[in-house]
Amino acid sequence: MNASQTARERARAELIREIAEIARRQLATEGAAGLSLRAVAKEMGMVSSAIYRYYRSRDELLTTLIIDGYNAIGAAVEKADAACPPDGYPARWLAGCQAVRDWALAHPHEYALVYGSPVPGYRAPERTIGPAARAAAVFGKIVSDAHRDGALAEPAGGPPVPESFAPDAERLRDAILAGVPGATVARTLAAWAGLFGLVSFELFGQFENVVTDRDAFFAYAASVLGRSVGLSA
Secondary structure: OHHHHHHHHHHHHHHHHHHHHHHHHHHHHHOHHHOOHHHHHHHHOOOOOHHHHOOOOHHHHHHHHHHHHHHHHHHHHHHHHHOOOOOOHHHHHHHHHHHHHHHHHHOHHHHHHHHOOOOOOOOOOHHHHHHHOHHHHHHHHHHHHHHHOOOOOOOOOOOOOOHHHHHHHHHHHHHOOOOOOHHHHHHHHHHHHHHHHHHHHHHOOOOOOOOOOHHHHHHHHHHHHHHHHOOOO
8 A cells, every 4th residue: 555655746746747847848848828738738648627637727736837047056056055165155155146036047947937027916925935935044144254354345335225215124134144234234135136127138039149248248247246245355
């Protein structure tokens, strides 16, 4: 009985994996808004009603793909960070930035799903929050570690942080930037947004006829973002 149940569980897990793989291919051809459980079922040779045993709705399937995407990019950043010396803060920053770009270029449609335009009518559930924070947590730890060790250089000049940002800084400090001053939290958030702006510009074509050597430019821009936080080589 137990062996039979295990076999059924394995078969179900394989079907769920296959459904997700076909759905990822649909993202490339139809976009997230065009994702269809019926179309997935048709490609699998399954009656449309049967697929609802595995996913109750299109939104549940979208949630799975979004969580998988966040976890994949988070794992890539974690792996890149772990390969660097713990006290090599600028190198850790650059490695994390490069991991984000590499993953996005290798998985453009999944990147578009999690960091592109919202899917009409879809509302992400709370269970996406943890996976979404994985990559950010790595960058937050780099900055937190550098601050703890006195390795952050205070950037010269710059406007004061708006007082209204203080509650946001407190939440980010509690979540991923332990012990970091509010001004550094603000600069880190700006650099984080800048990183994904760079990746999105490249991925979605805004650098066409603008930047020729994108590898070199990305490395330069990622370094500039790190320096804006205080991570000087």
